Amino acid sequence: MNNYGNHTSSFHTSDTMQRSPIEWAELGCEALMKKFKPEELPPDRFHYHQGVFLSGMEKCWEVTQKPTYHHYIKSWVDSNIRADGSIRKYNSTELDDIQPGVLLFQLLEQTGDDRYKKALDELVSHFESWKTNPSGGFWHKDHYPNQMWLDGLYMGGPIAALYAKTFGKDEFFDMVAAQALLLVKHTKDPVTGLLYHGWDETKTAVWADPETGLAPEFWGRSIGWVPVALLEMLEHFPAEHKDRAALIQILQSLLEAVVKYQDTNTGRWYQVIDKGHLADNWLENSCTSLFVQAIAKAVRLGFLSPDYLQYAWKGYQGVIDTLTFDEDGGLVIGQICIGTGIGDYAHYIARPTSENDLHGVGAFVLMCVEMSQARG
Numbered sequence: 001m002n003n004y005g006n007h008t009s010s011f012h013t014s015d016t017m018q019r020s021p022i023e024w025a026e027l028g029c030e031a032l033m034k035k036f037k038p039e040e041l042p043p044d045r046f047h048y049h050q051g052v053f054l055s056g057m058e059k060c061w062e063v064t065q066k067p068t069y070h071h072y073i074k075s076w077v078d079s080n081i082r083a084d085g086s087i088r089k090y091n092s093t094e095l096d097d098i099q100p101g102v103l104l105f106q107l108l109e110q111t112g113d114d115r116y117k118k119a120l121d122e123l124v125s126h127f128e129s130w131k132t133n134p135s136g137g138f139w140h141k142d143h144y145p146n147q148m149w150l151d152g153l154y155m156g157g158p159i160a161a162l163y164a165k166t167f168g169k170d171e172f173f174d175m176v177a178a179q180a181l182l183l184v185k186h187t188k189d190p191v192t193g194l195l196y197h198g199w200d201e202t203k204t205a206v207w208a209d210p211e212t213g214l215a216p217e218f219w220g221r222s223i224g225w226v227p228v229a230l231l232e233m234l235e236h237f238p239a240e241h242k243d244r245a246a247l248i249q250i251l252q253s254l255l256e257a258v259v260k261y262q263d264t265n266t267g268r269w270y271q272v273i274d275k276g277h278l279a280d281n282w283l284e285n286s287c288t289s290l291f292v293q294a295i296a297k298a299v300r301l302g303f304l305s306p307d308y309l310q311y312a313w314k315g316y317q318g319v320i321d322t323l324t325f326d327e328d329g330g331l332v333i334g335q336i337c338i339g340t341g342i343g344d345y346a347h348y349i350a351r352p353t354s355e356n357d358l359h360g361v362g363a364f365v366l367m368c369v370e371m372s373q374a375r376g
Helices: 021-035 048-064 067-080 099-111 114-129 151-167 171-187 220-236 244-261 285-300 306-320 345-349 358-371
Strands: 008-010 147-149 198-200 324-326
Touching (some): 021 048, 021 358, 048 099, 048 358, 114 151, 151 171, 151 220, 171 244, 220 244, 220 358, 244 285, 285 306, 306 358
């Protein structure tokens, strides 16, 4: 287990009621700000681990308007973009390394610095030559031929939709909608309504079902990326876009399925979310945070009935109840699955957990900011 800060102390649920959701979001941001200078956020490249965390921080900044958050984000971005607008270090064949580009739009709007536009153009240009499976689906990474992963929709979807909206490039709306529709068409389970972690159309991946090409399990965090991504995309999609209604239907159907697997005792979701009855399965905080954020945001944007907020508040409190503080009073968010590829049930269950992992804290901050805007 990879732990940041080993000496922790827990507290009672009554203590947690003294803090508002936005205060928890700030504590999440500050825990990593205290540990890392912005230019030292791991890993040492332009990557979604930093991008998810800083996306949460950006939303926290939008609510609080605290300059320290904006400065931290800008400092990280500037440490990765050269004077000519090129990106210092990233893998242009991995969707994971495209995601942090979402941070560039607000910086471009605020500063007018053309470096950010050049970096965005560079990132988005890769979509035009991205390797695809026979049906046109984007490979998740160059060394995973023909594999589509649920995670990829979050890595490429929001940046493509925001680029389309910002620069009038409607073809990117069409592109990312087509990717979402293809992915869900092939990963959705008709019985549960859940999505399998991945799909290999050629059925050659070691994990691929020989008949369907599907991954064997419903992994929590991978499913969580999908509604979070869809909601980001839908905020930018034109109301009249031909695929908008289909994307909304996917969002609604998935969240309606997800709430059926919420643990009734804790409010959280399991690592493999449909197998909570198995003794070695375990409750996981990053997927719970993503599901809570998506449910609450879908309610706020009018895609789900307000009745669904009960699931969001129960999940939110379930995560809050697991939190601890280190000896210096810093927030510690644990029970976060580390980065994980596709595998069988035993693979997911054996994955280590971490504390204050970047994408786990990012998911937590996204959740708390959204819950700060929830009503009821």
